[in-house]
Amino acid sequence: MSKSLVNITINKILNMIKEQKLKPNDKLPTVDELASAFSVGRSTIREALKVLSAQNIIVIKQGAGTFVSEKEGISRDPLGLEYISDDINVIFDMVTLRLIFEPEMASMAAQFATRKDIQDIKYYCEEVEQLIEQGEDYHKADAGFHIAIAKASGNGVIHKITQVIHSSIKKNIFMTDNILCKDTVIFHRRITNCIENGDINGARYAMINHLDAQRQFLIENYKYQLNRRKI
Missing domain, CATH: 1.20.120.530 (GntR ligand-binding domain-like)
Structure with a gap:
């Protein structure tokens, strides 16, 4: 699978979220629908969604679908405070x-x-x-x-x-x-x-x-x- 193709797909999904003005908890199209819309394979869509999920931009709920995250792209420890002992x-x-x-x-x-x-x-x-x-x-x-x-x-x-x-x-x-x-x-x-x-x-x-x-x-x-x- 081409990394560049995955990155292009990630950008397309991000643009779709912006253009459609999707809000936190709004549902994204299915994997099949995204694959058809962007003319790529389902595996490319899944990989792109996996990256976006790791970035807290989307949330993948088994059996329910994919949703815009409430955290809106904020990482788990954005200020790097987790390992400060004081x-x-x-x-x-x-x-x-x-x-x-x-x-x-x-x-x-x-x-x-x-x-x-x-x-x-x-x-x-x-x-x-x-x-x-x-x-x-x-x-x-x-x-x-x-x-x-x-x-x-x-x-x-x-x-x-x-x-x-x-x-x-x-x-x-x-x-x-x-x-x-x-x-x-x-x-x-x-x-x-x-x-x-x-x-x-x-x-x-x-x-x-x-x-x-x-x-x-x-x-x-x-x-x-x-x-x-x-x-």
């Missing part, structure tokens, strides 16, 4: 980075959010709250909440950056578990209400308070860990 500093730096732009992102969402955007934000806000109440893992829903706000900002680059950041947070987010769960619910409600009401400054400061609470916890946790290392 967990505390990584988390602290991540929260500090988020403090730089997420408050403004929230204020933009309060200004530009559509009805659908607000519905999505409220959905994730409620899902996070329910999962916390049930004592279940809420990190995927929490990421969904912040990514929905990024989308509501109307800035495509902010949306993409937020996806990258939150795909990297999972590595060590467990360190803030339990201690900040109740605060998370309160802050998320405030942020959601401000965005829904078009309160630009309120959304900005609600996000600052939310992330600063995490940052302050990490400062205290960092001191605690340092003290333990000295013993």
Whole structure:
């Protein structure tokens, strides 16, 4: 099988996704349909789909078909943080980075959010709250909440950056578990209400308070860990 033919087919599939404006979770044509459309063999299509799946551009579900990925091409560890051993500093730096732009992102969402955007934000806000109440893992829903706000900002680059950041947070987010769960619910409600009401400054400061609470916890946790290392 020619690598160049596979690469050409990959580009054709990508162009098809763009031209047809397919969204995350939209279904792609079948292997047979793609092979016919691009005048290549089924094995070439399968190889091209395998590459796109590895790049998180599509998701192949056995028995269901091929779909546009929600991750939109973001790799599993896009910032290369997986093998950094200094967990505390990584988390602290991540929260500090988020403090730089997420408050403004929230204020933009309060200004530009559509009805659908607000519905999505409220959905994730409620899902996070329910999962916390049930004592279940809420990190995927929490990421969904912040990514929905990024989308509501109307800035495509902010949306993409937020996806990258939150795909990297999972590595060590467990360190803030339990201690900040109740605060998370309160802050998320405030942020959601401000965005829904078009309160630009309120959304900005609600996000600052939310992330600063995490940052302050990490400062205290960092001191605690340092003290333990000295013993």
